[in-house]
Amino acid sequence: MLGSAVHLVVGAAWWATGPLRLGARLTARTAEAALSEARNHSHWLHSRTQGRAGDTRGSVHLFVQALLRPIIARVVDAALAELDLTTIVLENVDLDAVAAQLDVEAVINRVDLDGVVARVDLDAAVRRVDLDRIVSRIDIDAIVAGVDLDAAVGRVDMDAIIDRVDVGAIVNKVDVSAIVDKVDVDAIVGKVNVDAIIDRVDIDAIVAGVDLDSIVLRLDLNKIADGLALDPLVAKVNLMAVVDRLDIAAVVAKVDPDPIVAKVNFDAAMAQIDLIGIAQKIIDGIDLPGIIRDSTGSLASEAVHGVRVQGQHADDAVGQLVGRVFRRRAALDGSTLDRSTQQ
């Protein structure tokens, strides 16, 4: 704006002094013609302008430089002092038409704005500005209402901003304790849908990414074991199921019984054992009375069998004796049973 105003003023002044410059140019043409004629007739003038013969404009220029410039300068200064150029321009010049014909862009392009700005003492200018007053007159709400925040945010390169943010420095400045004291953690936790969060968590993927070996190596297992209440845990264990899954034979096969047996105090162990009770249970388990009965029955059967056999032998002996006494040919062994029963 300042540059445009300067160019506008300069242009207006140039245009306003047009009649003066025209009069001066006519005067110069006339003086040039007179000087050229005088040079042709004057040897002194010719010698003073040696080397520039035939160049009327150069002669005039030299003439002006030598004689007329001081006069012209004084005349122009006196005229300008008398004239109120501003009033003349405002009353006689159609500034709008002039401005319409101005090629502002060309003018601006010719202006060395950097140089102009470099010469401006912006600090002093800013110090003179009443920024508070300016800010108080600004309707910030209206400005904000007119701003398309979505579009603005969409144009923001958040990644680049984040890359430039020194998160560490920010975090170091944060008073986390004060923030935590102000947070109602219970209320926050009460609003959290833990089930939904758990459903969205891929626990398998998390566990797969965990280096359990390094965690276990860092654990003080002895300290953890000392703090455990093992009795309730053991009470919940289905020991029978565990035992059923054990390969007892393989475990026992790995055990070297000799050193264990060598340490056993059999006398003390035997003193604590209810041998009578164990023997009673064994007798009950094997049904010793039944075994005795069976063995006794077996003996009785064998005895009865012997009596029967001996009885038959005795019968046959008696039969043969009687047959010999009565001189019977056939022995009385009952072989005539069929015949006799059929009679």
Added chain:
Amino acid sequence: MMPSAAPRAATGERHRPAGIVTRLAAMGVDMAVVVIIGASLYFLVAGARLVWTPTTFEWPTAPFWGSLGFELVIAVLYLTASWAMTGRSYGDSLLGLRVLSSRQRIPGWSLAFVRAVFCVLFPVGLFWVALSPGRRSIQDVVLRTVVVYDWHGAV
């Protein structure tokens, strides 16, 4: 004395008639059983009397003929039931004997009863077994029964 022949199989379908020795042994066992049954009944009666009149208890007494008759009745009932139901008394079972009818079957109740009465009243008839070629007693001859070796199913 010639050596006795080995007894033939006693569990076949056709059995040999039993001789006098085994049958006398069986009769002895049956007599013991009858005596035990009679004694048991005697002590049972005595116990009942002790419970019923403990203050005036006395051992029951009976005349000889009464007691003998009582024992004979017990013997008849015992032999009848044994022969009719299984074909053998306890003595027969112990010696591996069985009483069969003329049809080689277990005698019926009537035949068993008649044979039991006959045996109890005329026990001497048993000795005819030693003289009989078919090892039959007088009772067997009269009632056409036979006593054979039969160890199958015996005690």
